[in-house]
Amino acid sequence: MITLKNVVLRRSAKVLLDGATVTLNPGEKVGLVGRNGAGKSTLFALFNGSLHEDGGDFSMPRQWRLAQVAQNMPETDESATDFVVGGDTRLLELRQKLAAVEAAYEDNPDDAEIGMELAHAYTDLADAGEHDAVPRAQALILGLGFRVAELDSPVNSFSGGWRMRLQLARALMCPSDLLLLDEPTNHLDLDALVWLEAWLQKYAGTMIVISHDREFLDAVTDVTLHIANAQLTRYGGNYSKFEDMRALQMEQQQAAFARQQDKIAHLQKFIDRFKAKASKAKQAQSRVKALERMEKVAPLLAEAEFSFEFKEPGHIPNPMLSITGASFGYTQEEAPPKTILTGVNRSVQGGQRIGILGANGQGKSTLVKTIAREMGALAGTVTEGKGLNIGYFAQQELDVLHPQSNPLEHMVRLARELGAAARESTSEQSLRGFLGSFNFSGDMVKQPVGTMSGGEKARLVLAMMVWQRPNLLLLDEPTNHLDLATREALAVALNEFEGTLMLVSHDRALLRSVCDEFWLVGRGEVKDFDGDLDDYQRYLLDEARRQREEARLAGQAPAADAPAPATAPSAPDLIAQSDQPARASAVSGSKSGANPQEQRKQDAQQRQQLAGRLKPVKAELDKAEKRMAALNAEKTGLEARLATPLEPAEIAEAGRRLKAVGDELNTLEERWLELSGQIEALSA
Numbered sequence: 187m188i189t190l191k192n193v194v195l196r197r198s199a200k201v202l203l204d205g206a207t208v209t210l211n212p213g214e215k216v217g218l219v220g221r222n223g224a225g226k227s228t229l230f231a232l233f234n235g236s237l238h239e240d241g242g243d244f245s246m247p248r249q250w251r252l253a254q255v256a257q258n259m260p261e262t263d264e265s266a267t268d269f270v271v272g273g274d275t276r277l278l279e280l281r282q283k284l285a286a287v288e289a290a291y292e293d294n295p296d297d298a299e300i301g302m303e304l305a306h307a308y309t310d311l312a313d314a315g316e317h318d319a320v321p322r323a324q325a326l327i328l329g330l331g332f333r334v335a336e337l338d339s340p341v342n343s344f345s346g347g348w349r350m351r352l353q354l355a356r357a358l359m360c361p362s363d364l365l366l367l368d369e370p371t372n373h374l375d376l377d378a379l380v381w382l383e384a385w386l387q388k389y390a391g392t393m394i395v396i397s398h399d400r401e402f403l404d405a406v407t408d409v410t411l412h413i414a415n416a417q418l419t420r421y422g423g424n425y426s427k428f429e430d431m432r433a434l435q436m437e438q439q440q441a442a443f444a445r446q447q448d449k450i451a452h453l454q455k456f457i458d459r460f461k462a463k464a465s466k467a468k469q470a471q472s473r474v475k476a477l478e479r480m481e482k483v484a485p486l487l488a489e490a491e492f493s494f495e496f497k498e499p500g501h502i503p504n505p506m507l508s509i510t511g512a513s514f515g516y517t518q519e520e521a522p523p524k525t526i527l528t529g530v531n532r533s534v535q536g537g538q539r540i541g542i543l544g545a546n547g548q549g550k551s552t553l554v555k556t557i558a559r560e561m562g563a564l565a566g567t568v569t570e571g572k573g574l575n576i577g578y579f580a581q582q583e584l585d586v587l588h589p590q591s592n593p594l595e596h597m598v599r600l601a602r603e604l605g606a607a608a609r610e611s612t613s614e615q616s617l618r619g620f621l622g623s624f625n626f627s628g629d630m631v632k633q634p635v636g637t638m639s640g641g642e643k644a645r646l647v648l649a650m651m652v653w654q655r656p657n658l659l660l661l662d663e664p665t666n667h668l669d670l671a672t673r674e675a676l677a678v679a680l681n682e683f684e685g686t687l688m689l690v691s692h693d694r695a696l697l698r699s700v701c702d703e704f705w706l707v708g709r710g711e712v713k714d715f716d717g718d719l720d721d722y723q724r725y726l727l728d729e730a731r732r733q734r735e736e737a738r739l740a741g742q743a744p745a746a747d748a749p750a751p752a753t754a755p756s757a758p759d760l761i762a763q764s765d766q767p768a769r770a771s772a773v774s775g776s777k778s779g780a781n782p783q784e785q786r787k788q789d790a791q792q793r794q795q796l797a798g799r800l801k802p803v804k805a806e807l808d809k810a811e812k813r814m815a816a817l818n819a820e821k822t823g824l825e826a827r828l829a830t831p832l833e834p835a836e837i838a839e840a841g842r843r844l845k846a847v848g849d850e851l852n853t854l855e856e857r858w859l860e861l862s863g864q865i866e867a868l869s870a
């Protein structure tokens with residue numbers, strides 16, 4: 187049980203909790219919600235012991251094992267799989283212990299006690315899940331959207347967002363009683379999000395998750411903890427229930443407040459009238475006391491509303507941009523460039539509002555980054571209209587901010603760089619005023635950005651972008667970190683924006699409300715998407731089906747349901763999980779792409795060729811699977827044998843064999859994955 191009694195929590199001069207009292211029970215799934223900067227992440231710091239209460243009492247069972255997502259960007263050559271296995275801290279401890287006992291046994295092979303210890307070390311390790319640690323880790327990695335071929339890639343080779351996914355997998359790998367997740371969905375796309383929901387629904391411990399995503403919270407929580415006005419309030423329900431209950435409570439509180447105000451006015455009138463009259467002085471005095479004793483109902487603080495607008499762009503070139511015969515991708519050292527998109531022929535007109543769709547990893551960000559001049563085209567031309575002024579927002583690059591500088595210094599720097607071009611006043615006073623309109627007021631304009639909350643940083647990046655008066659907005663996942671009210675404000679501002687907009691977002695509500703045409707990035711191309719978001723969900727379903735079909739033809743199992751976190755999936759399930767269809771199950775029917783007949787014919791031919799090349803790989807895969815089954819059977823036998831009374835020498839021997847079997851299994855599993863990777867690559 188976690189209890190807070192009258193807890194006071196501060197960050198510098200800010201009081202984030204002031205006498206908060208709440209209890210969370212074991213096994214509860216709690217959503218922690220509140221505005222940007224309300225103190226949610228700070229409360230996590232209290233839970234994980236990196237911060238102490240400034241007053242009151244906080245307690246949590248001492249023996250609870252805690253799992254949380256590390257916030258730093260991992261920098262290591264370790265493979266993705268090893269990195270995630272490393273999240274299981276208990277396993278690592280037991281491995282070290284075994285190594286120590288093994289060394290002792292080498293020195294004293296006849297010592298019965300050490301023999302016993304050795305056997306225990308083996309069984310402890312087995313109990314901790316040593317035998318299936320690798321497949322468990324890989325199930326997590328694949329579930330979060332990585333490809334089989336990436337399982338052994340070094341962590342360093344992944345981009346920021348993907349490395350943060352590995353951090354998430356590592357936290358899920360750790361057996362825990364309390365799981366703390368701070369905005370876990372920020373770096374996920376729809377597929378991975380759905381997978382995570384399924385995983386969390388099966389998590390057995392106590393979970394506290396911070397999120398601004400209503401659908402996600404509804405799917406995984408049953409208790410809501412609301413932080414506002416330095417108080418914590420517990421609601422017994424998911425996010426939607428919380429909203430209902432809170433609305434009702436606010437209504438009641440408003441009514442109670444009004445009634446109390448009437449009563450206060452009445453008492454006060456009595457006091458004022460009679461305090462000078464000796465005969466009534468006593469009654470007046472008792473009313474003064476009553477007034478003092480009265481527990482005041484707080485007036486409803488209307489949630490500080492927030493809105494902003496984009497300035498009218500001065501000049502809008504037309505066309506804004508034209509792309510001819512272009513290929514986009516990445517140049518690599520000592521290797522040919524990696525082409526992601528080819529044959530791109532597009533032009534962007536003034537006033538267009540384009541939503542950029544496409545499954546994860548298909549090249550949406552590559553397209554956006556190239557247009558934003560972050561990288562060059564590999565071939566072809568990108569011609570910009572005269573006076574094009576791009577406002578680029580990339581959520582992963584909140585590190586465009588300087589942690590040591592404060593918001594005002596950021597604005598001053600920006601003004602110095604482009605003051606004249608943006609045609610804005612650059613006096614400190616006007617910059618302060620501008621920041622104020624983005625809710626950075628008072629001391630906050632001087633607070634180092636490094637100490638600000640995620641949402642506050644995102645809001646600052648947004649403010650800096652608005653200040654530049656862009657005529658083309660390029661927004662790549664702009665809503666991550668933003669609370670619901672700020673998202674709302676962004677949607678309103680985007681709707682009123684007079685320039686051109688290109689938006690990548692997994693926030694369907696935002697796409698729907700601000701875009702009126704869509705581009706689809708997929709299969710190496712950029713095309714118009716002829717339809718709306720419902721059609722797009724259908725498209726995703728079809729894509730998922732197509733991928734499953736290919737996997738099936740390559741001899742793999744059909745997609746299974748979402749994986750169970752506690753049990754290790756058998757090897758073929760690993761593939762199936764990465765083929766989870768998107769959360770579009772409510773949509774039925776199908777709508778295929780262009781030229782369905784021709785497409786089907788080509789597909790059939792390709793499948794035939796593919797089958798030929800796949801045959802030998804599949805044969806080896808089958809063989810590996812058979813051997814793995816035999817080894818697993820032997821392992822079960824050995825474990826059973828170890829559970830019976832034996833001589834120390836027999837125990838050690840069985841333990842040793844168990845280890846050998848485990849090692850061979852590991853090697854085979856690796857080979858199995860390699861082969862699966864080949865099959866995947868061939869099928870791609």
Ligand SMILES: Nc1ncnc2c1ncn2[C@@H]1O[C@H](COP(=O)(O)OP(=O)(O)OP(=O)(O)O)[C@@H](O)[C@H]1O
Pocket residue numbers: 197198199200202220221222223224225226227228229633637638639640641642667669
């Ligand atoms: N070291 C610090 N010095 C001064 N202020 C701080 C410090 N650390 C945090 N704060 C402030 O405390 C407040 C709470 O921060 P916290 O990160 O807990 O918010 P949050 O509720 O997690 O917000 P978000 O939804 O944006 O993540 C913020 O206004 C932040 O600017």
Ligand SMILES: [Mg+2]
Pocket residue numbers: 226227228368639640641
């Ligand atoms: Mg936070």
